[in-house]
Amino acid sequence: MAKQIREPGTYLYPLPVVLISCGVGDQANIVTLSWVGTLCSTPPMIGIGVRPSRYSHYLIQAAGEFVVNLPTAEQAHAADTCGRVSGKDVDKWAACGFTRAPGVQVQVPLIAECPVNIECRLRHTVPLGSHDLFIGEVVAVHVDEAVLDEEGRVDFARLAPFLYTGRDYRRLGERLAPVGFSVK
Numbered sequence: 154m155a156k157q158i159r160e161p162g163t164y165l166y167p168l169p170v171v172l173i174s175c176g177v178g179d180q181a182n183i184v185t186l187s188w189v190g191t192l193c194s195t196p197p198m199i200g201i202g203v204r205p206s207r208y209s210h211y212l213i214q215a216a217g218e219f220v221v222n223l224p225t226a227e228q229a230h231a232a233d234t235c236g237r238v239s240g241k242d243v244d245k246w247a248a249c250g251f252t253r254a255p256g257v258q259v260q261v262p263l264i265a266e267c268p269v270n271i272e273c274r275l276r277h278t279v280p281l282g283s284h285d286l287f288i289g290e291v292v293a294v295h296v297d298e299a300v301l302d303e304e305g306r307v308d309f310a311r312l313a314p315f316l317y318t319g320r321d322y323r324r325l326g327e328r329l330a331p332v333g334f335s336v337k
């Protein structure tokens with residue numbers, strides 16, 4: 154191997170692609186994010202990195218809530234749209250053919266067409282530099298029964314999520330091995 158030493162950067166690819174619904178009432182908006190991660194199991198916490206210049210940044214802070222919606226590969230076009238235009242200029246719900254559905258714990262609407270919706274209450278805001286880290290506690294989760302297997306677990310072949318490589322979007326590949334296979 155001949156390795157180059159590069160300037161510091163995150164290099165943590167591939168990344169998930171999620172659609173964050175944010176804002177309440179007529180202001181409700183959708184933003185595509187990939188600076189997203191699981192931070193804690195109990196209580197369940199998800200972190201999202203959002204530039205203060207995004208319209209959605211203002212909406213998340215104002216409502217103190219957001220919803221993480223998981224798009225399928227078939228929704229990649231909509232996810233790209235929600236990551237290229239601003240809710241200040243465009244009604245992304247109408248542009249993408251998405252429907253608002255009510256949450257059970259938050260006022261922010263869910264995206265009905267996404268198979269998984271994770272309702273979050275904003276617990277911490279950490280300014281980091283180019284992005285602010287919003288840490289949300291998961292307060293309710295909605296899962297479409299059509300993506301569950303016989304044991305009630307999310308079947309990723311049915312969920313069909315996709316990833317962001319920094320340059321393009323990719324589907325999940327083949328299953329490599331079950332967790333724990335190394336010690337069996």
Ligand SMILES: Cc1cc2nc3c(=O)[nH]c(=O)nc-3n(C[C@H](O)[C@H](O)[C@H](O)COP(=O)(O)O)c2cc1C
Binds near residue numbers: 184188232235317
């Ligand atoms: C695949 C993808 C991932 C993105 N990830 C982020 C992110 O993690 N944080 C962020 O601030 N912007 C991210 N963006 C950019 C925003 O989605 C984009 O600026 C959007 O138009 C902002 O919309 P708004 O003004 O309605 O909030 C991403 C865009 C794409 C296409």
